[in-house]
Amino acid sequence: MLEIKNLHVKVGGKEILQGIDLTVNAGEVHAIMGPNGSGKSTLSYLLSGREGYEVTKGSVTYKGQDLLPLSVDQRAAAGVFLAFQYPIEIPGVTTMTFLKTALNSVRKARGEEELDAPRFLKLVREKAKPLNVADDMLKRALNVGFSGGEKKRAEILQMSLLEPTLAILDETDSGLDIDALKVVADGVNALRSPERAMIVITHYQRLLDYIVPDVVHVLSKGKIVRTGGKELAGELERTGYAEFAA
Amino acid sequence: MVAVRETVETVDKVAGEKYKYGFTTDIESERAPIGLSEDTIRYISAKKEEPQWMLDWRLEAYRRWLTMEEPAWAKVEYPPIDFQSAYYYSAPKQKAKLDSLDQVDPKLLETYKKLGIPLLEQQMLAGVAVDAVFDSVSVVTTFKEKLREVGVIFCPFSEAVREHPELVQKYLGTVVPTTDNYYATLNSAVFSDGSFVYIPPGVRCPMELSTYFRINEAQTGQFERTLIIADKGSYVSYLEGCTAPQRDENQLHAAVVELIAHDDAEIKYSTVQNWFPGDENGKGGIYNFVTKRGDCRGDRSKISWTQVETGSAVTWKYPSCILRGDDSRGEFYSIAISNHYQQVDSGTKMIHLGKNTSSRIISKGIAAGKSSNTYRGLVSVHKKAEGVRNFTQCDSLLIGDQSSAHTVPYIEAKNPTAILEHEATTSKISEDQLFYCMQRGVPAEEAVALIVNGFCRDVLQQLPMEFAVEAQKLVAISLEGSVG
Numbered sequence: 163m164l165e166i167k168n169l170h171v172k173v174g175g176k177e178i179l180q181g182i183d184l185t186v187n188a189g190e191v192h193a194i195m196g197p198n199g200s201g202k203s204t205l206s207y208l209l210s211g212r213e214g215y216e217v218t219k220g221s222v223t224y225k226g227q228d229l230l231p232l233s234v235d236q237r238a239a240a241g242v243f244l245a246f247q248y249p250i251e252i253p254g255v256t257t258m259t260f261l262k263t264a265l266n267s268v269r270k271a272r273g274e275e276e277l278d279a280p281r282f283l284k285l286v287r288e289k290a291k292p293l294n295v296a297d298d299m300l301k302r303a304l305n306v307g308f309s310g311g312e313k314k315r316a317e318i319l320q321m322s323l324l325e326p327t328l329a330i331l332d333e334t335d336s337g338l339d340i341d342a343l344k345v346v347a348d349g350v351n352a353l354r355s356p357e358r359a360m361i362v363i364t365h366y367q368r369l370l371d372y373i374v375p376d377v378v379h380v381l382s383k384g385k386i387v388r389t390g391g392k393e394l395a396g397e398l399e400r401t402g403y404a405e406f407a408a
Numbered sequence: 409m410v411a412v413r414e415t416v417e418t419v420d421k422v423a424g425e426k427y428k429y430g431f432t433t434d435i436e437s438e439r440a441p442i443g444l445s446e447d448t449i450r451y452i453s454a455k456k457e458e459p460q461w462m463l464d465w466r467l468e469a470y471r472r473w474l475t476m477e478e479p480a481w482a483k484v485e486y487p488p489i490d491f492q493s494a495y496y497y498s499a500p501k502q503k504a505k506l507d508s509l510d511q512v513d514p515k516l517l518e519t520y521k522k523l524g525i526p527l528l529e530q531q532m533l534a535g536v537a538v539d540a541v542f543d544s545v546s547v548v549t550t551f552k553e554k555l556r557e558v559g560v561i562f563c564p565f566s567e568a569v570r571e572h573p574e575l576v577q578k579y580l581g582t583v584v585p586t587t588d589n590y591y592a593t594l595n596s597a598v599f600s601d602g603s604f605v606y607i608p609p610g611v612r613c614p615m616e617l618s619t620y621f622r623i624n625e626a627q628t629g630q631f632e633r634t635l636i637i638a639d640k641g642s643y644v645s646y647l648e649g650c651t652a653p654q655r656d657e658n659q660l661h662a663a664v665v666e667l668i669a670h671d672d673a674e675i676k677y678s679t680v681q682n683w684f685p686g687d688e689n690g691k692g693g694i695y696n697f698v699t700k701r702g703d704c705r706g707d708r709s710k711i712s713w714t715q716v717e718t719g720s721a722v723t724w725k726y727p728s729c730i731l732r733g734d735d736s737r738g739e740f741y742s743i744a745i746s747n748h749y750q751q752v753d754s755g756t757k758m759i760h761l762g763k764n765t766s767s768r769i770i771s772k773g774i775a776a777g778k779s780s781n782t783y784r785g786l787v788s789v790h791k792k793a794e795g796v797r798n799f800t801q802c803d804s805l806l807i808g809d810q811s812s813a814h815t816v817p818y819i820e821a822k823n824p825t826a827i828l829e830h831e832a833t834t835s836k837i838s839e840d841q842l843f844y845c846m847q848r849g850v851p852a853e854e855a856v857a858l859i860v861n862g863f864c865r866d867v868l869q870q871l872p873m874e875f876a877v878e879a880q881k882l883v884a885i886s887l888e889g890s891v892g
Contacts (some may be wrong), residue, residue: 210847211847212843213839213843233846233852234843234846234847235846235847235849235850235851235852237847238846238847238848238849239849243847244847246844246847249844250838250840250841250843250844251841252841252844252845252858252859252862253862253863254861254862254863254864254865254866255858255859255861255862255865259858260845260848260858263850263854263858264845264848264849264850265849267848267849267850267851267854268848268849271849303862320848324848324849
């Protein structure tokens, strides 16, 4: 699904990623853990195609193709989804309108028929229900005045609608109390499937109690310094990142 | 900036075909002799078979105009206009007067079809009555019969002068006098046609009334005159749309619109202005110098202006309300979008004369490319106007780093009981917002349109439903090539 080889990335002239190697197969959930400033968010932005991230060396192959020449929206259409740590407010655009625009853009790019209003509405309600996203929330401007939990649920709702093949969750646990975390984690777990790969980026082990990964990587100073099974997360929780930061 | 640059390049490629109304219709026309003189005015008046009082009114305005100077206070720049090199009257040639749509030149009907105006009555299920003005004359007014049944008069201005002279004489120039300003005075002298509406007391106009303006002839100025009177307790909603062919030269459009609302009457006036804005290098386009004013003459009357301004090379326009009647209300909702080299100086005036009058101003300016977008507004409260309320909100959105937005509010309160609020914001479409939308699969240009439509939502909601959809699309079209 995703193959990253010797990836070096510069941001604002500074090398943040210094030789990442990572292979994620379909059906797998990989966790990337690491201290602040280790390059976790850089990796997620780089994969989704954000401007200002310069690849100086290495390659990223996605479904057998070079991912790097694709624009942000092309990557989205190809199935790359990023759940934001801090979802962005879009004033005046209702969540419903945004979801419809996004879904139909992606469907169009994938050569699928765009959904009309009744079919779309039915689909959204179906997907929104398990995430406790009420109609009232769908009528409000996207992320404007949303609580932390509402924002994250809206992110997972988008993911569920767009049906990505590679989902990257950037610090999805930040700003969530334990109940909200459970709802979000249930939503994510429901989307686990043999065709879908996920990369879960987190600072804390807490999230991984609910979204149990197949593989855990530790990122430090722009490199993956350790890789292990799900028990590695627990170990880190006890020892902290001190040994990697040194 | 790779994605953005690609988008800009793609758009540059299609820039030539961007203004989809830029066609001309090959149709025979008759024009007044070039230039402006008393003879030109006599020619127009004669063509319109006007009575003497109308000609005298025009000539008086013309003599006045000769003594006036072009205003220079607006934040717009353009070379001096040579008023002697334009034509002031142009009409599609017709054999005789028209009795029905069947007699209209098929080419004209074809043009309106291209513009998306459902002129033929059988297509008019939506219930919109249309008066179409082609260059200087009103070509056809649909749905006249149905309106006549309830006593509504909706006809070309020239027809009103002939058939309802008592109404025209009573109201013409009472809101925008012939002496008002340079362009309004010019219009008073040379106006060729426009629409006339009279709603009798207590009548709620059964359909939206609509006028469609189109400049077709080269070198021709368009000077239409619209007069709407809502008698006591009546209601009317009026829509106005404008387009012009794409030409290298600048063409002048100097219209005057007068609205009069008597006791308990309400007028809702909506405009979607999409005159040719000039090309991406700032060549050509319409000079849109328009005077629009409503008079809330009666108590508890209400006038509401809603405008979506996307076209014209230079816009100079301040739809205003004189709140004369006690408890009357004025509203102004505006979206002004400028791209490339367009210059907009637009806003409103709310003149509070009566007691407990209230007004609301919501202005959304969006500046892209190298354009300049100015909101200029006046809220004035006179000495005897007790209990006045005003709320003003001016939001500007900048796209790119070469556009500019300005807000110039004037507030004059001479009565201490007035409560006036003014809010203003300026923001940019953030990189974060664009990235977020694109990450969800929305291409850059569509993402900008989505964000801008969200920004304009408060105003778009004021438009009649079918117009709002069109306006949203127009917002997207006028911002093509603006990402960067």
